[in-house]
Structure formats: structure tokens, C-alpha cells
Amino acid sequence: MGEAPAFIVDGLQNQIEFENGCGSKFKGCKTTTTIGDKSYVIGGNDESTLPVEVRIFDKATGNWVTPIVLGSKPNLCKGLSAISLNDDRILIVKKGSAPDDCILFLEVDTWFVREQKKIRGTEVVAWSKGVRGDAEKPVVISGPSGVGKGTLISMLMKEFPSMFGFSVSHTTRAPRGMEKDGVHYHFTERSIMEKEIKDGKFVEYASVHGNLYGTSIEAVEVVTDAGKRCILDIDVQGARSVKASSLEAILIFICPPSMKELETRLRSRRTETEDQILKRLQNAEVEMEQGKSSGIFDHILYNDNLDGCYESLKKLLGIDGAAAATQISAPQGIDLPADHSVSKMDNKIIINYGTPELEKASKRIVLDVSSLKGGAPGRTRGLDVYATDSFSDDLNGINQPS
Ligand SMILES: Nc1nc2c(ncn2[C@@H]2O[C@H](COP(=O)(O)OP(=O)(O)O)[C@@H](O)[C@H]2O)c(=O)[nH]1
Numbered sequence: 001m002g003e004a005p006a007f008i009v010d011g012l013q014n015q016i017e018f019e020n021g022c023g024s025k026f027k028g029c030k031t032t033t034t035i036g037d038k039s040y041v042i043g044g045n046d047e048s049t050l051p052v053e054v055r056i057f058d059k060a061t062g063n064w065v066t067p068i069v070l071g072s073k074p075n076l077c078k079g080l081s082a083i084s085l086n087d088d089r090i091l092i093v094k095k096g097s098a099p100d101d102c103i104l105f106l107e108v109d110t111w112f113v114r115e116q117k118k119i120r121g122t123e124v125v126a127w128s129k130g131v132r133g134d135a136e137k138p139v140v141i142s143g144p145s146g147v148g149k150g151t152l153i154s155m156l157m158k159e160f161p162s163m164f165g166f167s168v169s170h171t172t173r174a175p176r177g178m179e180k181d182g183v184h185y186h187f188t189e190r191s192i193m194e195k196e197i198k199d200g201k202f203v204e205y206a207s208v209h210g211n212l213y214g215t216s217i218e219a220v221e222v223v224t225d226a227g228k229r230c231i232l233d234i235d236v237q238g239a240r241s242v243k244a245s246s247l248e249a250i251l252i253f254i255c256p257p258s259m260k261e262l263e264t265r266l267r268s269r270r271t272e273t274e275d276q277i278l279k280r281l282q283n284a285e286v287e288m289e290q291g292k293s294s295g296i297f298d299h300i301l302y303n304d305n306l307d308g309c310y311e312s313l314k315k316l317l318g319i320d321g322a323a324a325a326t327q328i329s330a331p332q333g334i335d336l337p338a339d340h341s342v343s344k345m346d347n348k349i350i351i352n353y354g355t356p357e358l359e360k361a362s363k364r365i366v367l368d369v370s371s372l373k374g375g376a377p378g379r380t381r382g383l384d385v386y387a388t389d390s391f392s393d394d395l396n397g398i399n400q401p402s
Pocket residue numbers: 141142143144145146150169170173204205206208209213214215233234235236237238239
């Protein structure tokens with residue numbers, strides 16, 4: 001039976017006091033948040049370069065549990081504040097961190113975490129970085145083999161290299177002539193991939209044309225951690241799984257102008273044997289039916305004229321014409337002052353800095369968390385952030401419970 005640590009505290013006020021009590025030595029920078037029977041101890045013991053660790057004290061059993069931690073662990077910092085949101089995630093505000101690394105969410109009971117707990121049969125938590133606004137929904141591109149998915153994705157990545165990142169899938173199929181391992185696919189043995197699927201390492205997977213294909217959690221995280229919008233080239237079954245997931249992607253189905261033209265494109269690519277071509281054409285009929293009528297997809301595009309289809313794709317992603325210039329910037333991080341204190345008022349997290357002893361002269365940043373979207377294994381979007389000063393906020397009612 002585990003022994004509860006002396007510093008376990010309930011409630012935000014105590015967390016702040018504890019965090020402030022870390023002092024300037026940055027030792028024992030841990031914070032504890034209790035949700036139901038579980039106390040989540042988040043932080044590290046010492047050096048600021050170590051990743052933030054998570055341990056769980058289960059009051060019901062009296063045991064300590066070390067969970068599987070998914071997502072990129074944040075590095076330690078000058079201090080942490082932790083605030084429970086909706087009992088399914090903990091908002092972490094890090095002191096003295098870069099704008100893209102100071103607001104994080106530790107998911108403890110979201111859809112993604114619950115699925116992972118079921119698969120792995122153990123305690124799981126997942127990190128997700130918080131970003132402002134809503135600009136970076138992942139994009140799923142589906143469609144029959146040979147329709148032009150890869151061609152359209154290459155065009156997008158070439159024109160907007162800093163905006164989009166390709167989710168490199170795993171597959172058990174053999175590489176084609178020009179394909180590179182780790183770039184086009186992670187080419188994997190079936191037994192290894194099956195084990196990794198069982199271990200819960202995939203967001204989705206499917207058997208397509210006789211081979212296994214799947215999107216690993218890591219493949220999505222690599223892209224989102226680079227601050228880019230993730231593009232997934234996956235089949236209709238995979239699109240269905242993504243639609244049910246927390247990724248909140250935009251789902252696009254690409255149609256050929258005709259089955260005859262699809263066959264011409266597939267053959268002219270010269271990457272498949274005759275048997276493989278026939279199998280792909282047979283599967284294309286089913287995929288077309290599902291793609292058009294299943295209600296999975298948000299948009300259907302016809303790839304007749306390549307340039308025309310590419311323009312339509314850009315338009316529905318909101319990056320056509322003049323809009324592109326303003327939208328291509330990477331998702332914004334949040335510029336927090338190095339030293340601050342944190343409190344919560346309904347859906348607003350209030351970060352005070354400046355001169356706390358002179359209450360009216362202190363400054364505030366307000367994080368509005370009322371419209372959060374996405375989450376692990378991607379970023380948590382929809383944070384609204386604005387700066388104010390405390391005196392005018394009191395007058396404007398920001399400080400009043402709504
Ligand atoms: N579900 C799922 N499908 C994938 C994944 N990666 C690729 N696919 C799909 O698998 C199918 C075959 O892909 P590929 O062998 O590259 O052939 P191509 O579509 O003819 O270029 C296509 O429909 C892809 O969209 C994945 O990670 N998950």
C-alpha cells in the first residue's frame with residue numbers, strides 16, 4: 001500500500017501556494033491536482049532540463065501508479081501551475097517557457113485517453129500543447145488508388161512547406177521504386193506492425209488491397225510538434241476512424257472523372273503489377289460508393305483537371321488567393337511573462353504579473369478556455385488569449401462570475 005505524500009493538496013489555491021513555495025531554487029517543482037479519487041502529481045525533482053513526470057495516487061486503493069505517458073513530455077521550467085478542466089484534463093501553465101511551450105494540457109479522461117486505457121489495460125495520460133485560435137485542423141485526403149491524392153498532397157506541401165506536414169503512415173506493403181522509408185511510409189513487417197497496433201500505438205489502421213496501413217500516434221505528433229498542419233493520406237476505413245476520434249480533421253474525398261480515366265492513371269503510373277492493378281480497380285468501386293454516400297466526408301472534389309482540383313482544394317482549406325498570405329503563419333504560441341501567478345474564474349484562466357503588491361497596477365493575461373477543440377494526439381486548439389490590466393477588468397466585469 002502506497003503512502004500519500006506530504007505535499008498532496010486539493011484545489012487550485014493550494015497548488016499556487018505550493019508552486020510559489022518552490023522558491024527560486026526550482027527544486028521539487030511539483031504540482032498536484034485531484035480529480036475524483038485520483039491525485040495527479042505533475043513535475044520533476046530538480047534540473048530544469050528533465051522532462052516533467054506524472055504519477056498518480058489512487059485514494060481508492062491507496063496505491064501509487066506510474067501511467068503510460070503519451071505525447072511529447074514538456075521539459076521542466078521555473079514552476080508549474082495546474083488547473084483541472086471539466087475533470088478530463090489538467091491545464092498546465094509553465095513559467096519562463098517559450099510561447100509554443102507554456103500552455104499544455106495533460107489529458108486524463110478524454111476520449112483519446114479512455115480509448116488508450118481500454119487498449120493498453122493500464123493507466124494512461126496524454127500531453128497536448130495548447131495553441132491559439134482554430135487554424136490548424138488536420139486534413140484527411142481519401143480516394144481510390146490512382147485518383148491523384150499523392151500528387152495533390154505533394155503540390156500542397158511544395159507550395160506551403162511551413163504550413164503542412166505529412167503524416168508518414170506505416171505499411172506492410174513493399175516500397176515502390178522511388179519511395180523512401182520514413183519519408184513516404186514506414187515500411188514495416190506485418191508481425192511488428194500487428195504488435196504495435198495491439199500496444200495501442202496507432203490512431204487508426206486498416207487492411208487495404210491486402211496490406212496493413214496505419215497512422216501512428218507518433219506520426220501525427222511529429223507534425224503537430226513542428227507547428228504544422230497534419231495531412232493524412234488514408235483510405236475510407238481510416239477516414240471513418242479519424243472521424244470518430246478527437247482529431248477533428250477536415251475530411252476530403254477525391255473522385256476520378258470516370259473509372260476509365262482512373263484505370264488509365266493507375267496503369268500509366270507503372271508502379272503496380274497487373275494483379276495489383278485489378279485488385280485496386282475492384283476496390284475502387286466500393287471506395288467510390290462509400291466515399292460519396294457514407295456521410296464520412298466533409299467535401300468531395302473531382303480530380304479531372306489537376307490544376308483546377310488543386311485550386312479547389314486550396315479554396316476549401318482557406319488558403320486560396322489573398323487569404324493565403326495571412327493564413328500561412330504557423331499556429332501562434334502564447335507569450336507569457338516569465339513570472340506570474342494563476343487563478344481561475346469560470347472558463348477564464350487569469351494570469352497575473354507585474355506588481356502584485358500594488359494590485360491595481362498589476363497586469364493580466366486572460367486565457368479563455370470555453371471553446372477548446374482537438375487535443376491528443378494533436379494540439380489543443382481554440383484558446384483565446386487577451387491582455388488586460390486588472391483595474392479596468394474589474395470595471396468591465398471580467399472579474400465577476402458570469
Ligand atoms: N487507413 C489507412 N489507409 C492508408 C494509410 N496510408 C495509406 N493508406 C491508404 O492505403 C491505400 C493504398 O495506398 P498506397 O499503397 O500508397 O497506394 P496508392 O493509393 O495507389 O498510392 C490508399 O487508399 C491510401 O490512402 C494509413 O495510415 N491508414
